[in-house]
Amino acid sequence: MASVTISNVGKSFGAARVMQGVDVSIDDGEFVILVGPSGCGKSTLLRMVAGLETVTSGDIEIDGRRVNDLEPKDRDIAMVFQNYALYPQMTVAQNMGFALEIAGRPKAEIAAEVRKAADILSLTPLLARKPAQLSGGQRQRVAMGRAIVRHPKVFLFDEPLSNLDAKLRVQMRAEIKALHRRLGTTIIYVTHDQIEAMTMADKIVVLNGGRVEQIGAPLDLYDRPANLFVAGFIGSPAMNVLPAAPAGDALLVIDRFRLRRPDAATGTTLRYGIRPEDMLIGGEAAVEGIVEVIEPTGAETHLTLRIDEHVLTMVTKERPAVAAGDRLAVSLAPGRGHLFDAESGIRLAGC
Numbered sequence: 001m002a003s004v005t006i007s008n009v010g011k012s013f014g015a016a017r018v019m020q021g022v023d024v025s026i027d028d029g030e031f032v033i034l035v036g037p038s039g040c041g042k043s044t045l046l047r048m049v050a051g052l053e054t055v056t057s058g059d060i061e062i063d064g065r066r067v068n069d070l071e072p073k074d075r076d077i078a079m080v081f082q083n084y085a086l087y088p089q090m091t092v093a094q095n096m097g098f099a100l101e102i103a104g105r106p107k108a109e110i111a112a113e114v115r116k117a118a119d120i121l122s123l124t125p126l127l128a129r130k131p132a133q134l135s136g137g138q139r140q141r142v143a144m145g146r147a148i149v150r151h152p153k154v155f156l157f158d159e160p161l162s163n164l165d166a167k168l169r170v171q172m173r174a175e176i177k178a179l180h181r182r183l184g185t186t187i188i189y190v191t192h193d194q195i196e197a198m199t200m201a202d203k204i205v206v207l208n209g210g211r212v213e214q215i216g217a218p219l220d221l222y223d224r225p226a227n228l229f230v231a232g233f234i235g236s237p238a239m240n241v242l243p244a245a246p247a248g249d250a251l252l253v254i255d256r257f258r259l260r261r262p263d264a265a266t267g268t269t270l271r272y273g274i275r276p277e278d279m280l281i282g283g284e285a286a287v288e289g290i291v292e293v294i295e296p297t298g299a300e301t302h303l304t305l306r307i308d309e310h311v312l313t314m315v316t317k318e319r320p321a322v323a324a325g326d327r328l329a330v331s332l333a334p335g336r337g338h339l340f341d342a343e344s345g346i347r348l349a350g351c
């Protein structure tokens with residue numbers, strides 16, 4: 001097990017600078033997820049930690065040792081890719097033991113390691129099969145098994161679940177989490193899926209355009225997003241973001257909702273953000289809107305509401321007796337909103 005420190009790391013491909021000044025420190029045994037939209041640099045950062053990509057500037061340390069110039073094989077890490085990269089002509093057992101065989105380890109030791117990993121991953125009955133005879137989830141487990149047998153200091157995962165169907169993804173999420181609990185190995189895991197990040201990580205790093213937007217525990221990011229980017233990226237359905245302006249002691253949201261003005265609400269370019277579940281049906285100073293879409297999911301109801309030219313999303317545990325086209329009065333739960341500066345995007349206060 002090991003800590004990983006990424007200090008002021010930058011990356012250029014030729015003239016294209018794709019990463020600038022990224023700082024992330026990962027504790028021994030921590031499960032850290034890098035999340036962000038496609039092209040933001042997640043894979044590049046992971047590949048730099050693995051040694052598959054050179055570091056243009058800054059430093060990467062594993063367990064306090066600078067590894068910038070170390071070969072991948074000398075870094076004591078194991079990477080699990082999206083496409084699994086299994087050898088089709090080898091059995092599951094051979095696939096899992098291959099790295100140890102290359103390393104010249106004795107046959108009995110390899111067999112023991114493979115047996116242990118197969119037991120952890122429930123692969124024991126499948127050891128004699130070829131990859132073509134396995135389901136997607138089973139192949140994914142073999143890919144993890146191949147990493148486990150090496151007892152690496154750090155596991156790196158690059159979107160390992162994105163080729164699986166939705167149900168299997170949920171199951172594998174739980175399996176990888178259980179695996180982490182059992183082995184206690186440091187994990188750096190890349191995904192573009194914020195739900196995956198929220199449900200699995202000890203700590204999330206939100207990347208955007210080659211920069212870190214915020215680092216924090218899942219619910220900290222949800223409850224206190226540092227800026228509009230994180231506010232919009234974490235949470236589904238996404239946070240409602242509406243124009244707001246101070247008016248004396250009040251804060252006016254879309255010129256309709258009247259809230260108490262936080263001290264920080266001084267500028268004119270303000271945005272007010274509120275999560276769909278923090279919009280209430282009725283309530284104090286409710287404002288009428290028109291229901292555009294109503295989606296009962298059973299456990300909750302999703303509503304799309306139009307107020308003037310603004311479209312708002314609501315999620316409620318209630319089952320409101322409304323249909324598309326009906327009027328509905330709604331309010332903003334006091335203290336559950338966020339105030340942002342529209343230009344910098346930075347969160348100024350709760351409100």
Ligand SMILES: Nc1ncnc2c1ncn2[C@@H]1O[C@H](COP(=O)(O)OP(=O)(O)O)[C@@H](O)[C@H]1O
Binds near residue numbers: 018036039
């Ligand atoms: N080998 C490469 N050569 C040139 N540009 C690259 C290379 N690999 C990645 N990039 C660019 O670097 C940026 C980050 O890519 P990547 O790390 O793959 O993003 P992500 O994994 O977040 O989708 C993108 O703009 C991508 O086009």
Ligand SMILES: [Mg+2]
Binds near residue numbers: 042043044
């Ligand atoms: Mg990628």
